[in-house]
Every structure is written in C-alpha cells, then in structure tokens.
Amino acid sequence: MQTLDNFNFAGKKAFVRVDFNVPLDENMNITDDTRMRAALPTLKKIIADGGSVIVGSHLGRPKKGPEDKFSLKHIVAHLSELLGQPVKFVGDSIGDEVKAAVAGLKPGEVLVLENLRFYAEEEGKPRGLAEDATDEEKAAAKKAVKASQKEFTKELASLADAYVNDAFGTAHRAHASTALIADYFAPENKMFGYLMEKEVKAVEKVMKDINRPFTAIMGGSKVSSKIEIIENLLNKVDNLIITGGMTYTFAKAKGGKIGKSICEDDRLGLALELLDKAKEKGVNLVLAVDAKIADAFSNDANTQYAPVNDIPDDWEALDIGPKSMEIFADVIKNSKTILWNGPTGVFEFDNFSNGSRAVGEAIVEATKNGAFSLVGGGDSVACVNKFGLANGVSYVSTGGGALLEAIEGKELPGIKAIQG
Numbered sequence: 001m002q003t004l005d006n007f008n009f010a011g012k013k014a015f016v017r018v019d020f021n022v023p024l025d026e027n028m029n030i031t032d033d034t035r036m037r038a039a040l041p042t043l044k045k046i047i048a049d050g051g052s053v054i055v056g057s058h059l060g061r062p063k064k065g066p067e068d069k070f071s072l073k074h075i076v077a078h079l080s081e082l083l084g085q086p087v088k089f090v091g092d093s094i095g096d097e098v099k100a101a102v103a104g105l106k107p108g109e110v111l112v113l114e115n116l117r118f119y120a121e122e123e124g125k126p127r128g129l130a131e132d133a134t135d136e137e138k139a140a141a142k143k144a145v146k147a148s149q150k151e152f153t154k155e156l157a158s159l160a161d162a163y164v165n166d167a168f169g170t171a172h173r174a175h176a177s178t179a180l181i182a183d184y185f186a187p188e189n190k191m192f193g194y195l196m197e198k199e200v201k202a203v204e205k206v207m208k209d210i211n212r213p214f215t216a217i218m219g220g221s222k223v224s225s226k227i228e229i230i231e232n233l234l235n236k237v238d239n240l241i242i243t244g245g246m247t248y249t250f251a252k253a254k255g256g257k258i259g260k261s262i263c264e265d266d267r268l269g270l271a272l273e274l275l276d277k278a279k280e281k282g283v284n285l286v287l288a289v290d291a292k293i294a295d296a297f298s299n300d301a302n303t304q305y306a307p308v309n310d311i312p313d314d315w316e317a318l319d320i321g322p323k324s325m326e327i328f329a330d331v332i333k334n335s336k337t338i339l340w341n342g343p344t345g346v347f348e349f350d351n352f353s354n355g356s357r358a359v360g361e362a363i364v365e366a367t368k369n370g371a372f373s374l375v376g377g378g379d380s381v382a383c384v385n386k387f388g389l390a391n392g393v394s395y396v397s398t399g400g401g402a403l404l405e406a407i408e409g410k411e412l413p414g415i416k417a418i419q420g
C-alpha cells in the first residue's frame with residue numbers, strides 16, 4: 001500500500017479529501033478549527049515536496065445545491081493563515097472554471113474547491129423528490145443520480161495525479177470523493193493522509209492487534225443506540241464496562257428499583273440477553289453498583305448516594321457513585337488496551353461529572369503504565385477535553401460516526417478504497 005511518506009509529490013497535483021466541516025457562527029467565523037489543524041501535516045508535506053494541492057471537502061448538509069452559508073470560501077482565509085501562504089479558491093467543484101484553475105496551479109500552491117455536497121452526485125442521493133413520489137419515481141431518481149455520480153467522480157479524479165484521503169470523519173460514507181474516486185487511481189497513486197493513517201492504526205489496535213487485557217468502557221444514555229457496538233465488543237474484549245444511562249435498564253432488568261432514572265423498558269429483555277452472552281463468551285461485564293442520585297434533572301438538585309438497585313421513587317441516578325468509580329478504575333488500571341466511548345453520567349452538569357472524570361483519570365494512569373488508550377465517538381471526547389486529559393491518552397479520535405461504525409465491526413468504505 002502506498003504511503004504519504006513514500007510518495008514524492010514534486011511536480012504532481014494531488015486531490016486531497018479533507019474534513020473541513022467546521023462549525024461557523026452567524027458571521028461565518030470558524031468557531032472551532034480542530035478539523036482544519038488536523039489536516040495541516042498532510043497539506044504541508046505535499047507543499048514541501050513541491051506538489052500542488054487541490055483541497056476537496058464538504059461543509060454542513062446542503063440539500064438543495066449551492067447556498068452561501070455552506071460555501072467553503074468562508075474557510076479560505078483561515079486556511080491561508082494556518083499554512084502561512086496564499087490559498088486559492090474556485091467557486092465550483094467540477095467544470096471548466098475548475099479545470100482552468102487546476103491547470104494554472106504551480107508547485108507548492110493550494111486550491112480549495114467549492115463544497116462537494118453542492119452536487120447531489122457527491123453523496124449519490126437524489127434531491128428534490130416530491131414528498132408524494134412513488135416508489136418507481138424514487139427508484140428512477142436514484143438510478144439517475146448514481147449514473148451521473150460516475151461522471152462527477154471521473155471528472156474530479158481527472159484533476160489530479162494522486163489521491164490522498166485525510167477525511168476520517170467521512171470514512172464511513174461511500175461518497176464520490178471519499179471512496180469512489182479511488183478507483184480512478186493506480187494503487188501507487190492513492191494513499192491515506194497522516195490523520196487518516198493515525199486513525200486507522202488506532203482502530204486496528206482495538207479491533208485487530210489487541211494487547212490484553214482489553215477493556216472497553218461504553219457509556220451514554222441508551223442501550224438501543226449501542227447494541228451493535230456492545231455485541232461486537234463482546235467478541236473482542238476481556239472486560240466490558242457498561243455505564244451511563246444504560247446502567248438503569250440493566251439494573252431494572254435484574255429486578256432492581258431505579259426510581260425515575262432513565263430506562264428503556266422495551267429493552268429489559270435485551271439487557272438480560274447481553275448479560276448471558278457476556279457470561280457465555282467469558283467477558284467480565286462490569287456494571288455500576290452505586291449511583292449519585294438527584295431529586296431533579298438539574299445541576300443544583302439535592303443529591304445523595306444509593307445502590308443502583310435501590311433508588312427511591314422520586315429520585316433519578318445522574319452519575320455513578322464512589323464504589324463504582326473504584327471498581328471501574330481498578331479494571332481500567334489493570335488493562336493494556338482501553339477503548340472509551342460515552343460518559344458515566346450527565347457530565348455536562350459539573351455536580352454529576354465525577355464518575356466520567358474518574359474514568360478519564362484511570363485511563364490516563366493506565367496509559368502512563370504502557371496501555372494503549374483510544375477515546376472517541378462524541379461525548380467522551382468532550383469529557384477528556386473538559387477535564388484536560390486529552391494529552392494523557394494515546395489517541396483521541398476525530399471521527400464520531402466513523403469510529404462508532406468501525407467499532408461496530410463494519411468495514412469503512414473510505415478505508416477499503418485505499419487498502420483494497
């Protein structure tokens with residue numbers, strides 16, 4: 001497989017798919033440029049080689065073609081600042097204007113294309129279908145957009161000599177610029193960017209080359225949204241800590257009294273099944289034993305501690321209690337591979353964030369002692385940032401949905417397109 005480090009971009013044009021889907025405020029100022037910074041090493045390597053860079057990305061979810069608020073022109077000045085050099089922009093993604101701009105690119109120059117999702121062909125989903133469209137009309141529209149997607153992809157590919165995918169955030173999508181385009185490049189001319197390389201390696205360390213014991217900590221509010229992940233992890237881990245709001249579905253399923261705590265009553269059977277499966281597979285499934293309970297869903301509510309199976313009627317559990325923190329920390333500190341997704345409680349409320357903080361701190365300690373730790377998929381990233389622990393873990397993933405699909409065991413089209 002080709003790598004960025006082994007490729008000399010001198011005199012070549014590279015189409016680099018990045019994830020510059022950054023949040024913008026009402027004045028079109030970037031409020032968080034993490035995703036842009038994450039792609040800089042890749043862009044700088046190509047520039048330093050003397051290659052020219054064609055940057056492709058999406059921004060937001062345009063559903064009806066070009067819209068000013070989704071234009072990538074808003075990020076050009078900031079990219080130029082980050083790279084310390086001028087950056088060109090063309091207000092389209094394919095067509096004559098783009099071809100001319102690309103033809104005029106000199107070595108070391110950077111050109112940003114307009115939002116790829118201004119074309120329905122990027123995602124390959126039909127647009128503008130009437131609400132009452134028949135199944136036949138829907139099928140015909142889908143067929144039409146798939147056909148024109150081929151032309152769109154081919155034209156994008158024809159702009160460049162090499163294809164670099166550095167957009168892990170969209171690796172779970174089989175879109176034109178994230179996966180399909182790779183077919184138009186020979187194996188030696190397509191590769192991951194540095195960010196994507198790091199993400200892929202991190203995922204491999206928790207899904208393939210596992211150093212044991214392997215502990216996964218799955219938090220979050222609902223069992224129903226994490227079933228696939230939990231089931232896949234039961235085939236991989238030694239310890240599975242299930243925490244957050246999911247705790248109380250398990251506690252009730254086991255016959256406990258959970259007061260007003262969050263619970264999915266239609267998943268009680270599933271919770272028992274998962275407990276059985278864990279036993280069958282020899283996985284140590286760890287649940288909280290105590291909770292910090294509140295008399296209202298508020299940071300300022302009155303609080304006390306209670307066993308997870310004996311919560312008074314008008315109270316609800318908003319975080320784990322001190323005994324559980326100790327149990328979790330003990331398991332985590334004895335692990336060599338750790339995956340963390342989802343908080344232990346309502347970490348957004350400071351008074352209910354201690355459990356998540358304790359998990360984060362135990363992971364940092366295990367990491368110091370040589371464990372590999374991967375944090376990712378939404379709220380746990382917010383947690384490690386909130387507690388200032390991001391530098392103490394091995395890797396914080398940038399891809400929410402993509403990481404979750406990877407740990408569900410799915411093959412990501414953006415990765416497969418390069419790895420073959």
Ligand code: AMP
Nearest residue numbers: 220221222244245262317318342345346
């Ligand atoms: P998810 O989006 O499923 O990963 O869940 C994350 C959310 O679960 C966070 O916003 C937490 O506030 C919430 N959460 C975690 N524990 C609890 C709990 N005990 N009660 C209510 N919400 C919770």
